[in-house]
Amino acid sequence: MTSGPRSAASPRADGQVGGSGQPLPGAAHGIVEHLFRHESARLVSLLARWLGARHLDLAEEAVQDALVQAMRTWPSAGVPDNPAGWLHRTARNRCLDLLRRSGREVPPSLGREEVLARQPAVDRGPASTSLEDTGFDPDEATGEDGLRMLLFCCHPALKRPAQVCLALKLCAGLGTDEIARAFQVPVSTVQQRLVRAKRTLRQEEATLDLPPAAELADRVQTVQAILFAIYGEGYVATTGGLTRDDLIGEAIRLTSLLAAHPLGDTPATHALLAMMLLQTARLPARSGPASPLLTTAEQNPAHWDQRLISRGLVHLDRAASGDHLTDYHLLAEIAAHHALPDADAGPDWQRILGCYDLLLARRPGAIIRLNRAVALANTGRSGEARAEIDRLRHEPELAGYHLFHATDAELHSRVGDAAAADRAWQRAERLTNNDAERAFIAGRRAALAQGAPAAGAGTEPSSAGEPSLLT
Amino acid sequence: MASFMLLLRGNPSDWTTMAPEQMQHVMGRYFAWTDELRAQGREVSANQLMPLTSKVVSQTDDYHVVDGPYIETKESVGGYYIVTAKDMDDALAVARDCPALLHGSTVEVTQVAEGAPA
Numbered sequence: 001m002t003s004g005p006r007s008a009a010s011p012r013a014d015g016q017v018g019g020s021g022q023p024l025p026g027a028a029h030g031i032v033e034h035l036f037r038h039e040s041a042r043l044v045s046l047l048a049r050w051l052g053a054r055h056l057d058l059a060e061e062a063v064q065d066a067l068v069q070a071m072r073t074w075p076s077a078g079v080p081d082n083p084a085g086w087l088h089r090t091a092r093n094r095c096l097d098l099l100r101r102s103g104r105e106v107p108p109s110l111g112r113e114e115v116l117a118r119q120p121a122v123d124r125g126p127a128s129t130s131l132e133d134t135g136f137d138p139d140e141a142t143g144e145d146g147l148r149m150l151l152f153c154c155h156p157a158l159k160r161p162a163q164v165c166l167a168l169k170l171c172a173g174l175g176t177d178e179i180a181r182a183f184q185v186p187v188s189t190v191q192q193r194l195v196r197a198k199r200t201l202r203q204e205e206a207t208l209d210l211p212p213a214a215e216l217a218d219r220v221q222t223v224q225a226i227l228f229a230i231y232g233e234g235y236v237a238t239t240g241g242l243t244r245d246d247l248i249g250e251a252i253r254l255t256s257l258l259a260a261h262p263l264g265d266t267p268a269t270h271a272l273l274a275m276m277l278l279q280t281a282r283l284p285a286r287s288g289p290a291s292p293l294l295t296t297a298e299q300n301p302a303h304w305d306q307r308l309i310s311r312g313l314v315h316l317d318r319a320a321s322g323d324h325l326t327d328y329h330l331l332a333e334i335a336a337h338h339a340l341p342d343a344d345a346g347p348d349w350q351r352i353l354g355c356y357d358l359l360l361a362r363r364p365g366a367i368i369r370l371n372r373a374v375a376l377a378n379t380g381r382s383g384e385a386r387a388e389i390d391r392l393r394h395e396p397e398l399a400g401y402h403l404f405h406a407t408d409a410e411l412h413s414r415v416g417d418a419a420a421a422d423r424a425w426q427r428a429e430r431l432t433n434n435d436a437e438r439a440f441i442a443g444r445r446a447a448l449a450q451g452a453p454a455a456g457a458g459t460e461p462s463s464a465g466e467p468s469l470l471t
Numbered sequence: 472m473a474s475f476m477l478l479l480r481g482n483p484s485d486w487t488t489m490a491p492e493q494m495q496h497v498m499g500r501y502f503a504w505t506d507e508l509r510a511q512g513r514e515v516s517a518n519q520l521m522p523l524t525s526k527v528v529s530q531t532d533d534y535h536v537v538d539g540p541y542i543e544t545k546e547s548v549g550g551y552y553i554v555t556a557k558d559m560d561d562a563l564a565v566a567r568d569c570p571a572l573l574h575g576s577t578v579e580v581t582q583v584a585e586g587a588p589a
Contacts (some may be wrong), residue, residue: 028502029502031495035495036495037491061487064491072550075496076552173491174490174492177490178492
């Protein structure tokens with residue numbers, strides 16, 4: 001797929017990160033990756049809009065039932081020609097069933113022409129392997145309802161963790177256990193958070209209508225902030241593996257959805273999306289070892305996802321249309337410098353440093369100072385970097401942050417202080433619970449013990465994905 | 472080759488909380504299993520039953536119909552497969568790979584009488 005505006009605007013295409021995954025079970029039967037997850041989110045948004053937000057639970061139940069029925073019947077009866085359309089019809093019928101059974105009135109909107117008109121086309125020839133072939137226009141079908149659901153989840157009566165949880169459940173189609181795993185909290189915590197959030201929204205009589213114009217800009221900013229938080233959580237996820245890719249993939253998919261809708265199509269949204277795409281492009285392929293500690297010099301651009309880079313650049317270009325600079329713009333620019341290094345000289349550290357200077361002026365914080373120190377070291381100002389790291393040592397935000405100690409270690413290695421470097425590596429090692437990072441640190445320590453010089457430039461601790469940066 | 476019925480008994484309430492992605496994976500396992508059986512040259516037919524529709528008719532108590540048969544545990548027959556196999560041992564080997572076992576269901580294996588429709 002090329003990175004033209006059309007594909008860049010397609011949430012479904014953007015949701016696929018990496019690209020070369022293992023063949024999925026069911027793929028031979030025409031079931032696309034994440035079909036259930038994405039369709040469940042889409043259908044819950046769709047049905048909740050028709051039924052009204054107060055029937056959100058019913059919409060969720062109907063969609064879950066439709067998925068169960070698909071899971072139970074498709075293996076024996078075969079996959080329908082239009083799997084998404086089948087799920088849609090089944091969930092809708094189940095909604096009617098549940099409404100009648102509970103003696104509640106069927107909302108008139110559920111029988112109207114508009115409903116039928118927006119129903120996906122069915123029985124369109126042979127089994128298709130992608131949703132684009134099924135008569136769906138993903139932008140049209142998901143954009144409006146998906147965006148309304150995102151805005152709903154970002155209701156100002158909810159606290160940030162509740163907003164994030166709700167968005168992952170309702171907009172990303174994640175299960176409570178998946179959310180719990182991603183945030184390393186018990187499933188019951190997530191369940192409680194969701195129940196309370198929904199109760200609050202009922203009490204507030206929140207609807208899926210668009211917020212009044214006066215509130216819209218704020219609400220869109222909240223959406224951007226939670227998508228940034230979801231991305232950041234995925235980017236630094238210590239659990240590794242699927243969870244990380246899932247969060248990153250969903251953040252990109254939902255941000256694409258936001259960017260594709262007139263209400264969310266702002267320079268800040270494009271900057272946010274550009275940052276995500278450019279940053280993700282440099283992450284190792286999904287099956288490879290995750291090591292955010294890899295120095296820029298050690299990274300091999302041949303392993304980067306050029307498709308994501310070009311898509312990121314398209315959005316970076318669109319982000320430049322306004323005259324309002326956001327943090328996302330600066331983070332996107334930093335990510336772009338990293339993704340487009342000079343073949344010999346590496347990334348333009350001078351400009352990266354300039355971005356961090358601006359970021360720091362806008363939003364003083366220990367994490368940004370740490371990142372700025374790395375940029376300093378890479379522009380040849382190691383002494384200043386060393387001094388800044390030593391000043392940062394007592395920042396509570398960084399004491400338990402393994403990448404701080406990794407940066408400390410790299411800077412010690414550079415000036416040949418192997419003993420101090422090793423002590424810092426040990427501190428970093430104790431603070432990470434990511435196996436890939438631990439293996440990386442072991443390699444660094446072994447190299448130190450053999451007196452090898454530090455490889456390449458300093459580490460760059462998670463320049464964009466750090467959730468504590470903005471949230 | 473004889474025909475065997477593999478009867479899947481499970482707890483359908485598990486499905487109500489399962490993440491969509493997980494359900495898709497479970498479904499994928501069934502596809503992989505039956506694809507493999509067909510690749511081995513076996514005939515496979517299957518039927519899933521509607522969830523929680525199991526009732527028991529018994530002659531005692533005046534042909535009373537009750538929910539069941541496993542209402543205490545909400546366990547019910549989720550579906551069945553008819554698979555061709557050389558003998559019971561072969562059929563058991565097939566059943567051992569049944570994905571239903573991975574999510575807590577049991578698989579009951581019974582030979583279908585000769586001449587019965589597979």
